[in-house]
Amino acid sequence: MLIRTDNITKTYMAGTVAVVALDGVTVDIGKGEYVALMGPSGSGKSTLMHLLGCLDTPTSGRYWFNDRDISTLDDIELAHLRNREIGFVFQSFNLLPRLSARANVQLPMLYAGMPVRERQARAAELLEMVGLKDRMTHNPNELSGGEMQRVAIARAFANRPSVVLADEPTGNLDSKTGVEIMRIFGSLAEKGNTIILVTHDQAVAGHARRIIHLADGKIVT
Amino acid sequence: MRLVELLRLSLETFRTHRMRSFLTALGIIIGVMTVIAIVSLIQGMNYEVEKQISSLGSNTIFIQKFAFGMGRLDWDEINKRPNFTMDDALAISQLPTIEKVAPSRSRSIGKVTWRSNKVTNVDMSGSTPALAEVGNYTVETGRFINSDDSLRRNQVCVIGGYIVDNLFPYETPLGKRLVLDGKSYLVVGVLARKGSFLGQSQDNVVVVPITSFEKDFAPGRGFGELMYSIAVAAMPKKGVPIEKAIDDVRELMRRRHKLGYDKPDDFGISTQDTIRDIYRNITRVAYIVMIAVAAISLLVGGIGIMNIMLVAVAERTREIGLRKALGATNQDVLWQFLLEAVMLSLVGGAIGVALGLGIAKVVELAAHLKAAAPLWTILVGVGFSAGVGIFFGIYPASRAARLNPIQALRYE
Numbered sequence: 297m298l299i300r301t302d303n304i305t306k307t308y309m310a311g312t313v314a315v316v317a318l319d320g321v322t323v324d325i326g327k328g329e330y331v332a333l334m335g336p337s338g339s340g341k342s343t344l345m346h347l348l349g350c351l352d353t354p355t356s357g358r359y360w361f362n363d364r365d366i367s368t369l370d371d372i373e374l375a376h377l378r379n380r381e382i383g384f385v386f387q388s389f390n391l392l393p394r395l396s397a398r399a400n401v402q403l404p405m406l407y408a409g410m411p412v413r414e415r416q417a418r419a420a421e422l423l424e425m426v427g428l429k430d431r432m433t434h435n436p437n438e439l440s441g442g443e444m445q446r447v448a449i450a451r452a453f454a455n456r457p458s459v460v461l462a463d464e465p466t467g468n469l470d471s472k473t474g475v476e477i478m479r480i481f482g483s484l485a486e487k488g489n490t491i492i493l494v495t496h497d498q499a500v501a502g503h504a505r506r507i508i509h510l511a512d513g514k515i516v517t
Numbered sequence: 518m519r520l521v522e523l524l525r526l527s528l529e530t531f532r533t534h535r536m537r538s539f540l541t542a543l544g545i546i547i548g549v550m551t552v553i554a555i556v557s558l559i560q561g562m563n564y565e566v567e568k569q570i571s572s573l574g575s576n577t578i579f580i581q582k583f584a585f586g587m588g589r590l591d592w593d594e595i596n597k598r599p600n601f602t603m604d605d606a607l608a609i610s611q612l613p614t615i616e617k618v619a620p621s622r623s624r625s626i627g628k629v630t631w632r633s634n635k636v637t638n639v640d641m642s643g644s645t646p647a648l649a650e651v652g653n654y655t656v657e658t659g660r661f662i663n664s665d666d667s668l669r670r671n672q673v674c675v676i677g678g679y680i681v682d683n684l685f686p687y688e689t690p691l692g693k694r695l696v697l698d699g700k701s702y703l704v705v706g707v708l709a710r711k712g713s714f715l716g717q718s719q720d721n722v723v724v725v726p727i728t729s730f731e732k733d734f735a736p737g738r739g740f741g742e743l744m745y746s747i748a749v750a751a752m753p754k755k756g757v758p759i760e761k762a763i764d765d766v767r768e769l770m771r772r773r774h775k776l777g778y779d780k781p782d783d784f785g786i787s788t789q790d791t792i793r794d795i796y797r798n799i800t801r802v803a804y805i806v807m808i809a810v811a812a813i814s815l816l817v818g819g820i821g822i823m824n825i826m827l828v829a830v831a832e833r834t835r836e837i838g839l840r841k842a843l844g845a846t847n848q849d850v851l852w853q854f855l856l857e858a859v860m861l862s863l864v865g866g867a868i869g870v871a872l873g874l875g876i877a878k879v880v881e882l883a884a885h886l887k888a889a890a891p892l893w894t895i896l897v898g899v900g901f902s903a904g905v906g907i908f909f910g911i912y913p914a915s916r917a918a919r920l921n922p923i924q925a926l927r928y929e
């Protein structure tokens with residue numbers, strides 16, 4: 297199993313009030329699955345994505361990634377894991393504004409210590425995959441929202457991760473562009489990539505092969 | 518991540534924040550510039566002054582009404598001191614530890630002319646033949662003043678190269694009669710050149726017999742008399758330690774001036790070393806001022822760098838969160854910001870070195886100094902600015918490194 301959680305909880309302290317964002321989530325996601333995570337606002341979707349992406353640690357419960365217990369890993373091992381095994385796509389793209397599309401795509405490879413030539417070739421290949429071959433040298437401010445999200449997708453797949461986590465990747469896009477983006481995710485899932493994406497949109501979720509519903513921090517399927 | 522990549526990353530800020538980077542580095546620039554400029558000027562001075570001091574001869578004792586030195590002089594007391602006389606000089610020369618003595622008087626005279634040519638502000642010394650050896654004068658052509666000149670008060674003179682250049686561009690000066698402030702003197706010799714000191718020619722000199730000087734050029738009473746009182750330069754015998762000779766001279770002069778054992782000396786004795794000490798004291802003050810200015814501007818510069826790095830970390834919080842999400846370790850982030858701070862101060866240091874060398878060069882041309890920044894000052898300047906970058910950059914950088922990626926990504 298690629299991802300296995302056992303009864304994980306996450307409690308935030310907002311001032312003196314404890315907010316339970318996740319309340320005992322147990323979920324298994326296998327290699328090659330294409331999963332949509334749905335639920336009302338505040339149900340804990342982003343919180344779960346952050347935990348699955350090893351950006352945050354659960355308050356209680358266990359999480360195994362590729363059969364490794366995450367709680368046993370130190371900061372450097374976690375950074376390594378995020379770098380090699382996990383790709384992120386954010387709602388707000390999060391491209392570095394002063395870098396070209398190609399340089400943005402290269403960032404994860406940079407931290408993986410890949411040589412420049414190899415990195416550039418791979419970035420070109422990835423941008424071609426998302427249909428931006430002729431936009432490689434453009435800066436983000438010269439790209440449309442849909443194009444920026446495509447660059448972000450190319451970046452997420454740079455180090456051939458085991459899983460790509462996308463938190464509302466179409467949330468900032470109009471519906472037509474959103475469909476394009478979903479088509480890219482669809483074809484990448486087709487090729488055997490593991491993808492977990494958060495969405496509010498039933499139509500978007502329809503592309504996925506499995507839907508997990510979250511409400512008040514619990515899975516309600 | 519590799520060092521090259523980190524370096525490239527840290528240089529990014531110069532491209533995006535040119536003015537801000539420059540202003541931030543200003544403190545470092547000024548600090549390093551001060552060090553380089555002052556050190557190279559002092560080195561230039563050292564070279565000139567050391568040349569000058571060595572030319573006095575390491576073995577010569579100077580006996581005058583007051584010793585060379587720093588600090589306040591009590592002129593009233595000095596004015597009451599007895600003048601040195603030729604008899605004093607004679608007595609000193611008869612000490613068993615003393616080889617040779619050159620009594621001399623000196624003053625500046627308004628002008629020296631030959632036909633229509635003239636030289637102004639000439640340094641004139643009246644002395645004895647012993648001055649040639651004791652005062653390190655070499656005769657180039659002709660002869661030095663001799664004992665016969667002294668005895669007969671001959672109106673003869675030996676002149677420096679500067680006077681030759683200006684009065685006798687085409688003729689030999691030997692055998693010509695000069696007019697020294699209205700008195701006619703025969704040129705019997707030309708001195709070897711000593712070059713210039715701080716842009717001032719040292720060859721604008723005339724040496725005449727001390728007896729003739731007394732007759733023709735003795736100044737009137739008053740303050741001037743004090744400055745022109747006979748000064749005695751003495752050379753100890755070979756193998757006699759200079760301290761022993763100084764003790765003998767002091768003993769003798771105290772006896773001649775009938776000073777009680779509890780009275781202080783009413784004359785001064787100096788050597789090459791005393792003069793060197795005076796100079797060292799002056800440069801020490803300059804070094805202290807330099808260190809203070811440099812330390813303050815490096816401190817201010819460092820605080821400026823820390824401030825701007827904290828701003829940069831805040832501005833780029835989202836970037837930091839993103840980099841961590843993409844796999845940057847805390848160390849990668851630490852290095853990115855630390856190197857940026859170091860680069861900022863290193864570039865400031867490099868500009869400071871360049872400006873400091875520039876200032877030294879300008880002063881060199883203006884003041885005729887051989888100003889040279891020794892390699893160590895450049896290394897110290899660059900080293901210190903790197904140190905300031907590390908010291909003041911480590912806190913902002915470690916703050917960046919410790920940022921929680923989720924909070925950073927959510928930061929607006």
Ligand SMILES: Nc1ncnc2c1ncn2[C@@H]1O[C@H](COP(=O)(O)OP(=O)(O)OP(=O)(O)O)[C@@H](O)[C@H]1O
Binds near residue numbers: 310335343
């Ligand atoms: N850093 C935080 N501090 C305090 N409370 C938090 C924090 N982050 C999230 N929460 C709370 O945890 C709960 C779950 O938040 P989360 O962001 O996971 O919801 P979500 O399902 O992603 O919502 P949305 O669809 O609006 O993005 C919410 O009640 C939220 O207020």
Ligand SMILES: [Mg+2]
Binds near residue numbers: 342
């Ligand atoms: Mg969310």
